[in-house]
Amino acid sequence: MPGPLAPDPDSAALARDPEALAARLREASHEAAARPDAIRVVHAPGRVNLIGEHTDYNLGFVLPVAIDLGISVAIVPNDEGEVRLTLVETGETATFPIDDPGPKRNHWSDYVAGIAWAMGEAGLGPRGFDGVLASDLPQGAGLSSSAAISVVSAWALAGGDAPPVEPMGLVHVVRRSENGYIGLNNGIMDQFASIFGRAGHALLLDCRTEHHHDIPLADPDVALVACHSGSPRKLESSAYNERRAQCDAAVAAIATTDPWVTSLRDVTPEMLAEARPRLDPVVAARAEHIVFENLRVVDAVAALESGDLPALGRLFAESQASMRDLFGISSPELDALVDIATRIPGVIGARLTGAGFGGCTINLVHRDAVPALREAVLRDYPARTDLTPRVFEVQASDGARRLA
Numbered sequence: 558m559p560g561p562l563a564p565d566p567d568s569a570a571l572a573r574d575p576e577a578l579a580a581r582l583r584e585a586s587h588e589a590a591a592r593p594d595a596i597r598v599v600h601a602p603g604r605v606n607l608i609g610e611h612t613d614y615n616l617g618f619v620l621p622v623a624i625d626l627g628i629s630v631a632i633v634p635n636d637e638g639e640v641r642l643t644l645v646e647t648g649e650t651a652t653f654p655i656d657d658p659g660p661k662r663n664h665w666s667d668y669v670a671g672i673a674w675a676m677g678e679a680g681l682g683p684r685g686f687d688g689v690l691a692s693d694l695p696q697g698a699g700l701s702s703s704a705a706i707s708v709v710s711a712w713a714l715a716g717g718d719a720p721p722v723e724p725m726g727l728v729h730v731v732r733r734s735e736n737g738y739i740g741l742n743n744g745i746m747d748q749f750a751s752i753f754g755r756a757g758h759a760l761l762l763d764c765r766t767e768h769h770h771d772i773p774l775a776d777p778d779v780a781l782v783a784c785h786s787g788s789p790r791k792l793e794s795s796a797y798n799e800r801r802a803q804c805d806a807a808v809a810a811i812a813t814t815d816p817w818v819t820s821l822r823d824v825t826p827e828m829l830a831e832a833r834p835r836l837d838p839v840v841a842a843r844a845e846h847i848v849f850e851n852l853r854v855v856d857a858v859a860a861l862e863s864g865d866l867p868a869l870g871r872l873f874a875e876s877q878a879s880m881r882d883l884f885g886i887s888s889p890e891l892d893a894l895v896d897i898a899t900r901i902p903g904v905i906g907a908r909l910t911g912a913g914f915g916g917c918t919i920n921l922v923h924r925d926a927v928p929a930l931r932e933a934v935l936r937d938y939p940a941r942t943d944l945t946p947r948v949f950e951v952q953a954s955d956g957a958r959r960l961a
């Protein structure tokens with residue numbers, strides 16, 4: 558059994574220090590103390606998405622980047638068929654039997670239980686483990702802490718040496734957990750990025766064919782900066798699931814005249830214009846965002862490949878306006894962050910990243926303008942919103958991996 562572990566406010570440092578994290582596990586678990594050679598440390602990153610928002614479940618394109626902030630676990634398998642996982646930051650331990658994770662509790666451990674459930678359902682034979690978890694990824698910030706905890710959990714439940722299944726299979730195990738256990742009808746972007754991330758690259762994914770390729774972020778002068786609005790991402794499954802239902806309603810209406818249309822991925826701007834009179838105006842606006850956002854992803858890849866930074870900036874601005882006015886997922890706080898950023902010379906583009914409804918913006922910034930952006934956000938944003946922002950310069954990083 559894990560013994561009590563004193564809360565450690567410096568969980569973020571432990572997330573980057575596999576030896577120290579393994580030492581915490583030895584303190585917390587008799588199994589780990591007795592079998593130090595069986596300890597494994599696994600890390601999974603969070604992500605930002607450069608462009609292509611809410612396109613994943615519409616079987617379109619996304620362009621995420623795995624980042625150098627994430628979640629690490631040190632684990633040792635146990636023979637009792639139990640998960641016993643302690644959060645280093647708070648010292649809190651979650652315990653449940655792997656063959657009966659029970660219902661969702663609205664607790665961080667749901668993401669671990671959901672993976673145990675999804676692995677069991679897929680016949681992937683989850684194993685019990687003792688573990689400690691440390692994170693330097695802010696939660697509820699729209700940087701995919703849920704995907705990161707799910708991915709490390711899958712490794713942990715498979716014994717820690719390797720993931721339980723090949724990488725794209727793991728993407729679907731995580732999706733099954735989110736859709737079937739957590740109750741969020743999301744797509745595959747977040748866990749895909751956390752699993753397939755590659756240092757120095759963005760990841761272009763076609764969510765229909767699941768073909769993907771790595772797009773170099775080759776310009777050393779361009780930094781990626783995430784600005785956290787400080788308003789927790791209110792990703793009430795309800796608002797997110799409602800967007801998804803509206804997209805499905807658009808497909809159903811368009812398919813009455815074009816029966817081969819099975820997702821908004823199949824819909825061109827011309828088809829949408831023709832169908833528009835038959836669509837509820839809100840549904841039409843949602844569909845318009847998706848149809849043009851897919852085109853923007855393709856254009857953004859071309860702009861990245863040719864180094865056309867002004868074009869990228871325009872695409873970011875169009876995407877943000879579309880998310881605000883058509884898809885309805887921005888917020889006054891996110892709009893303020895984008896507004897503050899785009900006034901700074903050297904900021905190439907700014908838009909909200911992830912599900913929306915709070916969370917972070919992603920900014921493409923000439924490296925020498927990063928201090929000015931940071932200063933402007935820290936100075937102007939609290940005055941406009943009464944909230945405290947956080948600014949993170951992030952690096953494109955590798956996906957989930959064993960650290961020890």
Ligand code: GLA
Pocket residue numbers: 606609610611612613614743744745746747911912913
């Ligand atoms: C969340 C979901 C993803 C994706 C984004 C929006 O992060 O988990 O599947 O839909 O929102 O692009």
